[in-house]
Amino acid sequence: MFIGSFAIALLLSGGSSGVGCISxxxxxxxxxxxxPAFKGVELYTWKSSQGDFRYSLLWGTNRNKTPxxxxxxxxxxxELGMLSLLGRLAVGEHVLWFKTGxxxxxxxFPSAEAIARIRQRAKEAGIFLDLDPGEPK
Numbered sequence: 001m002f003i004g005s006f007a008i009a010l011l012l013s014g015g016s017s018g019v020g021c022i023s024x025x026x027x028x029x030x031x032x033x034x035x036p037a038f039k040g041v042e043l044y045t046w047k048s049s050q051g052d053f054r055y056s057l058l059w060g061t062n063r064n065k066t067p068x069x070x071x072x073x074x075x076x077x078x079e080l081g082m083l084s085l086l087g088r089l090a091v092g093e094h095v096l097w098f099k100t101g102x103x104x105x106x107x108x109f110p111s112a113e114a115i116a117r118i119r120q121r122a123k124e125a126g127i128f129l130d131l132d133p134g135e136p137k
Contacts, residue, residue: 021075022057026088033090040094043082043129044070046107053110055082060096067106079114083121091126099132 022041027033039060048054054076058065069075077085089095097118099107109115109131122129 020059021072022059022089023075023077023081023085026085029084029088032088033093036090036093040096041089043095043097044107045097045099045110046071048076052078053114055079057082057085057095060094070107079110079117082118086118086121086127087125089125089127092128093126094128095122095130097129097131 037059039062042058042060042065044056044058044065045053054071055078056070056072056075058070058075086095097109099109115131119129
């Protein structure tokens with residue numbers, strides 16, 4: 001049964017930092033997790049040294065993530081990868097898209113067009129996507 005595998009992957013994905021990459025715990029393409037995460041999901045975006053935007057989905061916690069946790073290469077994906085990951089989250093999942101703050105001073109939102117594509121994919125997937133207050137709608 002997948003939920004057992006999901007729980008094991010969730011425990012193993014945290015690494016020494018305690019912050020797990022969601023991508024390592026999601027079911028394969030075409031499948032979805034059964035239940036939303038207890039503390040939701042956090043989405044971060046930043047511009048890489050090559051100039052492209054990178055996206056990171058992390059499990060929600062009661063603490064701020066460090067820039068190193070957010071930008072870990074094994075957690076980062078491009079826009080197409082993020083669109084795929086959103087479709088594998090549980091229906092009703094809550095995703096908070098962070099841009100600013102101590103947890104990620106280098107984080108910033110991509111273009112309005114990219115935001116619109118991510119918002120549309122979340123809507124199609126039945127995901128609740130919220131951006132930092134005061135940011136682009």
